[in-house]
Amino acid sequence: MKRENVVGRANVEDTPELEAYYRALEGEELGALWNVANEIEPWYPQPKSVPTLWAWKRIEPYVRQAADLVSAEKAARRVVMLVNPGRKEWSAAAGLLYTGVQVMNPGEFTSAHRHQASALRFVMEGKGAYTVVDGERMVLGARDFVLTPNGTWHDHGVEADGTQCTWQDGLDIPLMNALDANFYQVHPDVVQKPAALSREHWSKPYSPVFLYKWDECFSQLKKEKVFEYSNPLTGGPVMPTMGARLELIKETKLKRHTGSLIYQVAIGRGWSEVGGERFEWEEKDIFCVPSWAPYRHGAHGEAVLFCFNDIPAMKALSLYREE
Numbered sequence: 001m002k003r004e005n006v007v008g009r010a011n012v013e014d015t016p017e018l019e020a021y022y023r024a025l026e027g028e029e030l031g032a033l034w035n036v037a038n039e040i041e042p043w044y045p046q047p048k049s050v051p052t053l054w055a056w057k058r059i060e061p062y063v064r065q066a067a068d069l070v071s072a073e074k075a076a077r078r079v080v081m082l083v084n085p086g087r088k089e090w091s092a093a094a095g096l097l098y099t100g101v102q103v104m105n106p107g108e109f110t111s112a113h114r115h116q117a118s119a120l121r122f123v124m125e126g127k128g129a130y131t132v133v134d135g136e137r138m139v140l141g142a143r144d145f146v147l148t149p150n151g152t153w154h155d156h157g158v159e160a161d162g163t164q165c166t167w168q169d170g171l172d173i174p175l176m177n178a179l180d181a182n183f184y185q186v187h188p189d190v191v192q193k194p195a196a197l198s199r200e201h202w203s204k205p206y207s208p209v210f211l212y213k214w215d216e217c218f219s220q221l222k223k224e225k226v227f228e229y230s231n232p233l234t235g236g237p238v239m240p241t242m243g244a245r246l247e248l249i250k251e252t253k254l255k256r257h258t259g260s261l262i263y264q265v266a267i268g269r270g271w272s273e274v275g276g277e278r279f280e281w282e283e284k285d286i287f288c289v290p291s292w293a294p295y296r297h298g299a300h301g302e303a304v305l306f307c308f309n310d311i312p313a314m315k316a317l318s319l320y321r322e323e
């Protein structure tokens, strides 16, 4: 029990009578709130996630090894996950966000499926990668950003004349599981037959644009310093639970807010201070900012960070707070 000597907070001393009482409660699937109240209702968010940096030069050999050890077909999705030491049981990289690096050889593909979790991808490298979302086939290059919103059928692959491709997958799997709302389905066909997707009378809760090409986004970013990937119909986030953006970094001010962030270094080198930890980063490194952790970034020269986050989910539930 975490006792606090503050009016309004639990501060109960253990006695032999109380200990016997607690044991009896346990036997009846009951418990005394005052033993856990200070822990389960903290004064401010107390994420179990810890600030973590996954350096590409450390991840990369394992990603390439996966391509030799396991077939894309048997793995279904051949991904090396980034697991936050404080969130192992949730397979989360931070808070309610999952991320991993997927690797695919020329001619390989994942079979078509769909899930309740929303997904996004930021391409790290390679030529000939493609993704098919609800029948629409899109070709992807380095630093392109693509959505596979919740409930959409999708399969991915690399053309036979392409090169080995890697990309970062970001999903809200831990959020779906925290809400006990997750579903998964495999498509009746191994891969979808490509077909044009109609955008007429679009009423879906996610962006009708699935593919955001790097060159266009980067030229916008140079004008605006922050480029938010957005739903052109609403001006809001690309999907209901997750948002994403590019940030042109020189040096940012210290801030904190509810919601978790996962960053990938798109261009350049620099540093971040997250919850009192300092990380030096370079291209393709990935790091996280847990909810409510104060953070700031700086570049050695100029750098671009790709970021995805669960801020839309926080805002939709009126839980967003910043300072």
Ligand SMILES: [Fe+2]
Residues within 6 Å of the ligand: 113, 114, 115, 119, 148, 154
């Ligand atoms: Fe998927």
